[in-house]
Amino acid sequence: MSDSVPLRFAIVGHPNEGKSSVVSTLAEDDTVPVSPFPGETRTCHVYPVIIDGRIIVEFIDTPGFQNPRHTLAWLEGHAESDESAVRAFREAHLALPAYQHECQLLQPIVAGAGVIFVVDGSRPMRRDDLAEMEILRRTGRPRMAVINSKEYGEEYLDEWKTAFRKHFNSVRVFNAHHANYAERMALLETLRSIDQDWQPAMEQVIRAFREDWERRIADTADLIGELLKTSTNHVVLADCGEEGDKESEERLKERFQKELREMERRFHQRIRRLFKHNIFHYEPPAESALQQNLFSERVWKVLGLDRTQLIWAAALAGGTGGAGLDVLFHGISAGVFTASGALLGGLSAYFGGERLARVKASGPRLMGLDLSRRLGRTQLKIGPMHNLQFFFVLLDRALIFFSHVINWAHGRREDLPDDEAGKKTEGYTAGWTNNQRRSATRYFEALKHLDDVENLERVLKEFQEILRQVLAVMSVAKRP
Ligand SMILES: Nc1nc2c(ncn2[C@@H]2O[C@H](COP(=O)(O)OP(=O)(O)OP(=O)(O)O)[C@@H](O)[C@H]2O)c(=O)[nH]1
Numbered sequence: 001m002s003d004s005v006p007l008r009f010a011i012v013g014h015p016n017e018g019k020s021s022v023v024s025t026l027a028e029d030d031t032v033p034v035s036p037f038p039g040e041t042r043t044c045h046v047y048p049v050i051i052d053g054r055i056i057v058e059f060i061d062t063p064g065f066q067n068p069r070h071t072l073a074w075l076e077g078h079a080e081s082d083e084s085a086v087r088a089f090r091e092a093h094l095a096l097p098a099y100q101h102e103c104q105l106l107q108p109i110v111a112g113a114g115v116i117f118v119v120d121g122s123r124p125m126r127r128d129d130l131a132e133m134e135i136l137r138r139t140g141r142p143r144m145a146v147i148n149s150k151e152y153g154e155e156y157l158d159e160w161k162t163a164f165r166k167h168f169n170s171v172r173v174f175n176a177h178h179a180n181y182a183e184r185m186a187l188l189e190t191l192r193s194i195d196q197d198w199q200p201a202m203e204q205v206i207r208a209f210r211e212d213w214e215r216r217i218a219d220t221a222d223l224i225g226e227l228l229k230t231s232t233n234h235v236v237l238a239d240c241g242e243e244g245d246k247e248s249e250e251r252l253k254e255r256f257q258k259e260l261r262e263m264e265r266r267f268h269q270r271i272r273r274l275f276k277h278n279i280f281h282y283e284p285p286a287e288s289a290l291q292q293n294l295f296s297e298r299v300w301k302v303l304g305l306d307r308t309q310l311i312w313a314a315a316l317a318g319g320t321g322g323a324g325l326d327v328l329f330h331g332i333s334a335g336v337f338t339a340s341g342a343l344l345g346g347l348s349a350y351f352g353g354e355r356l357a358r359v360k361a362s363g364p365r366l367m368g369l370d371l372s373r374r375l376g377r378t379q380l381k382i383g384p385m386h387n388l389q390f391f392f393v394l395l396d397r398a399l400i401f402f403s404h405v406i407n408w409a410h411g412r413r414e415d416l417p418d419d420e421a422g423k424k425t426e427g428y429t430a431g432w433t434n435n436q437r438r439s440a441t442r443y444f445e446a447l448k449h450l451d452d453v454e455n456l457e458r459v460l461k462e463f464q465e466i467l468r469q470v471l472a473v474m475s476v477a478k479r480p
């Protein structure tokens with residue numbers, strides 16, 4: 001592959017089989033028009049994959065075959081049996097509306113593109129399919145078949161695979177609605193073997209894809225570090241008329257929570273953009289912990305760490321140690337923490353998110369809410385949220401969102417009832433190793449002392465390395 005001529009693959013097949021969806025998922029491009037009605041794609045359209053300003057590979061969306069049996073009959077009746085017959089066919093039929101699609105889809109192929117033939121493997125094979133395969137074989141171009149099953153069930157898969165072996169250099173199951181990074185890479189690996197001459201160029205393509213993904217992971221780790229920093233250190237202030245001004249307190253608590261939610265929303269936006277989900281905005285399913293309020297009791301129970309893990313994380317990080325419970329649970333109403341007998345009670349007493357905001361404005365510093373007199377005025381202050389569980393809850397939510405985004409194939413255009421990845425209700429950090437949790441907690445501790453820049457940078461670097469490893473493992477994990 002020279003710098004000026006990238007590899008090109010034409011995605012071809014019967015109408016409505018999912019060709020455009022496959023292009024969209026492979027090129028990570030959600031601008032590709034997809035529709036439930038056959039005949040959506042009428043002309044060829046090139047979708048380049050651009051990395052570092054360079055076109056790495058191009059996928060060409062094409063219209064579905066219109067008249068495959070007649071086309072094949074013409075080719076069979078032609079004196080030549082190779083690619084020159086295909087060229088001659090195009091020239092002879094360019095002006096005929098009944099063969100418009102064939103002329104379109106064969107154009108990039110005769111111009112040198114490789115072929116990716118897409119079929120819906122959940123339906124039986126028909127004579128048209130055999131004609132299409134034979135036409136493609138006669139082009140002589142390197143070609144692979146992709147089985148994009150729209151429905152579940154493997155009834156017809158063997159039949160398809162047998163036919164494919166005769167007509168294609170390789171076959172791969174690839175689902176346009178589900179394929180994630182690992183499956184895209186597996187497909188590219190298969191493309192590497194469809195033609196020996198293309199192998200070095202395909203290797204470059206694969207390397208570029210891999211490096212690009214590593215960069216996105218590093219950027220995600222940076223964004224998570226930034227979210228944790230700004231959220232845990234966020235502070236809101238308000239003047240209030242007099243002590244015990246409940247209305248001001250409520251307003252301030254609302255503002256505090258709203259601003260934190262907004263930070264999370266902006267983080268989501270950046271992650272979506274990083275992973276090229278530019279047009280469609282998909283919400284995780286209702287079951288997801290992301291759909292719950294960040295400050296809801298349920299979220300604080302199911303995400304983050306349990307009590308023992310929190311104490312250990314803090315102790316291992318050389319921070320507050322097991323004794324400093326009030327520091328660990330800073331931000332949760334002191335009233336709730338002591339009066340409810342939280343030490344004996346369940347997690348809800350410890351981590352009750354709603355209670356976190358239920359702060360009494362009667363002391364100088366009641367867990368997250370400060371009252372102070374300045375220039376004769378009473379000032380309310382909420383934050384910073386130096387609460388270890390809050391930190392881990394935020395971290396878990398960031399990881400869940402990452403998983404949601406990377407498992408949402410670009411070819412998908414609607415909510416899926418079987419979106420198991422998005423339904424994830426538990427967090428990740430409870431399953432982390434001590435070492436990983438210690439690194440996170442060190443970062444948490446360093447965030448309390450922003451002026452110690454050197455320490456903060458050192459600890460952040462170590463934490464980002466852990467995050468990159470975690471995100472890389474999540475990228476290749478099998479879908480639930
Ligand atoms: N369930 C499911 N539906 C799919 C899948 N791939 C595509 N579809 C749906 O099938 C329909 C057709 O998809 P397209 O990608 O537009 O098909 P096409 O082959 O490009 O169609 P034409 O351009 O009309 O030839 C759309 O409603 C897609 O959402 C899949 O993997 N699973």
Ligand SMILES: [Mg+2]
Nearest residue numbers: 019020040041
């Ligand atoms: Mg299409």
